[in-house]
Amino acid sequence: MxxxxxxxxxxxxxxxxxxxxxxxxxxxxxxxxxxxxxxxxxxxxxxxxxxxxxxxxxxxxxxxxxxxxxxxxxxxxxxxxxxxxxxxxxxxxxxxxxxxxxxxxxxxxxxxxxxxxxxxxxxxxxxxxxxxxxxxxxxxxxxxxxxxxxxxxxxxxxxxxxxxxxxxxxxxxxxxxxxxxxAKRNPAMDDPAAQAGIPGAPLITQWEGPPAADEPALTVHVWTPAGTAAGGARQRPVISRYIAAVDEQGVISTGHAALASPEGVYISLYPAQEIDRSPDEFGRLLRATKENNVAGRFLSDYASEAAQWCPSTRQVRIRNYSPARLERFWRRYRQDNTYNLTHRNCSSSVAKGLEAALEGCVGRLWQRKGFWIAFGKLMTTPELWVALQIRKRGQTMAWTPGLVLDYARALSMLADPRPTGWINTARRALTRIWRRRKGMRVVS
Incomplete structure (x- = not known):
């Protein structure tokens, strides 16, 4: 927390x-x-x-x-x-x-x-x-x-x-x-661009929906295990969603996750040599210990990855992030190409990159309202508690594409908040009804 x-x-x-x-x-x-x-x-x-x-x-x-x-x-x-x-x-x-x-x-x-x-x-x-x-x-x-x-x-x-x-x-x-x-001073806050987030965002505190297709936004790409199983995944809903999918030949697919920004940062970590994911070896590889560390490789961009494999099955897009903070994290993180199936994999890399990009996003968004308004908004948003539970699972078990997908969705509701609270929601619903009735009267 x-x-x-x-x-x-x-x-x-x-x-x-x-x-x-x-x-x-x-x-x-x-x-x-x-x-x-x-x-x-x-x-x-x-x-x-x-x-x-x-x-x-x-x-x-x-x-x-x-x-x-x-x-x-x-x-x-x-x-x-x-x-x-x-x-x-x-x-x-x-x-x-x-x-x-x-x-x-x-x-x-x-x-x-x-x-x-x-x-x-x-x-x-x-x-x-x-x-x-x-x-x-x-x-x-x-x-x-x-x-x-x-x-x-x-x-x-x-x-x-x-x-x-x-x-x-x-x-x-x-x-x-x-x-x-x-804590030391947050270096991202020294950058005016980081303080303002995306141009035009500081004056907005709520959006009606996710970013439009042509709107610049940070994108989390997720290839779900069931969606990438070569021979058709067996029906195991929770396991296939969050851990791994097994096809008809017994081959395990863990899926994949990547993060892309409009500024050109692309975080996608793979093992340099394909890991043996047969059931006999998979149990041993679950240990997040140094003997399971292997060399990894970072892919260059989403377009080439999708062309070589397949398009991502799910995407989460976020407007309010810090490009400067993400770039600073990426310069440091890519110096180490170590890959570990449970401790330093594609999903954990995306989760860390996402947290770096969103550092201070809620504070920047609500700072004009004052600290206690910002703190209260954050603490009373259900998605915060969902994100906390998912983050706990990712840190105490292992980050998987399914967990990253849910984590990114929860954080997107905090960084790009939608209108919440039943009073505000009811007021907006009544406003829409009134506008529609007024429009119908004008037409008639």
Whole structure:
């Protein structure tokens, strides 16, 4: 969380407000701790019913306007709205069964995430895997806490979750303030072009949709594993989407990812010699250790890569980025041509390049509104939390083309924000209806 927020808001933008950020983090940590402890004795002082009503109103309103979203934003609104409504109804039910279902739901989520993190740490052995292993164990212990009825017989599940969420968020904000205070000056902010982003962008804070086909934009190209399997991929939806696809002959296809900018930067990393991806060798190659490092090669441009292989199956385009920052990253990154299937591959290269290009993009976009408006906009955007989870998976497992695709889509909603919030969405919908009716009257 700390690293991604630092990237999106920018070092300079955060440094000037690190004291206020630290105070807010301390208050949030204290509030979360108090709410969690309050729930332990079985006597709840936290206003659970009003909180559930707020969830129900927000979830219902989100579902009503979800259809006006665009692409991934629409799906995310439906998921958010449904989750809020179901949780609110279970809380308002006010019986043991509702509390039990919520406890089992949250416990299962923590258990699945912790078990996945433990397994990936043991198998992949990426840098700092032991720390991630400890984090996975902590998540499993939290799951056990939710599963067992002590001490409140499941009645405190909502305050537990809210308290844990606030406490972890507050702790991360304190760490963010500490890093912002000590971080070096962001060199990208020295460049006027980097501060302004793309010409014409600073005066705009929201766009109605993705960039037009003829509009200059940073482009993430993704060749999905299923779309590039030579002999037709076997039907394994989640595995084929995020890990690898297996064709009828048993050959594994992991897909590919690349990043292209209108200024001529093209990041596309391949192994210099094709890696044996047969099932017998694939397990050994999953280790992110030095013995699996091989020589790599960077391709020159998208047109030649598409001509030699095939066009990318998915593209994500972003307007608001820093060409200077991306160029600076690319000059440094291409000096090392090492390739590692799980630690330094095509997808991890694109993810790092994308983060470099978007450094400070949210801060530049909302700086005229003030720090707390910019910070609030970022923290209340659902795509931030989606991007955080995807980034966690990419760092604790391995970056894959499927993860990069979802990560780029989430970051595109932060860098090129679409109108959000059900009040604003409803107001825009009513405005469109009024304009259409007015136009119909003029025609008649």
């Amino acid at each position: 700390v690293r991604l927020i630092l990237i999106l808001l920018g070092v300079d933008f955060l440094r000037s407000h690190w004291r206020g950020l630290r105070r807010f983090g301390a208050f949030t940590l204290l509030a979360g701790t108090v709410i969690f402890i309050d729930a332990l004795d079985g006597v709840l002082y936290f206003p659970i019913e009003p909180f559930a009503l707020l969830l129900l109103i927000e979830g219902g309103a989100t579902l009503l306007v979800a259809g006006s979203g665009i692409g991934g934003q629409k799906r995310l609104r439906y998921v958010k709205g449904a989750a809020f409504v179901i949780s609110a109804l279970l809380i308002l039910a006010g019986n043991h069964e509702g509390d039990l279902v919520l406890s089992l739901l949250f416990g299962t989520l923590f258990l699945a995430d912790g078990a996945l993190q433990i397994a990936s740490a043991i198998v992949v052995r990426y840098p700092n895997w032991r720390l991630a292993l400890v984090g996975g164990v902590v998540e499993v212990l939290i799951a056990v806490f939710f599963y067992q009825p002590w001490p409140t017989h499941y009645q405190g599940v909502v305050p537990y979750c809210l308290g844990l969420g606030l406490a972890f968020t507050g702790w991360n904000l304190i760490l963010l303030a500490r890093r912002a205070k000590r």
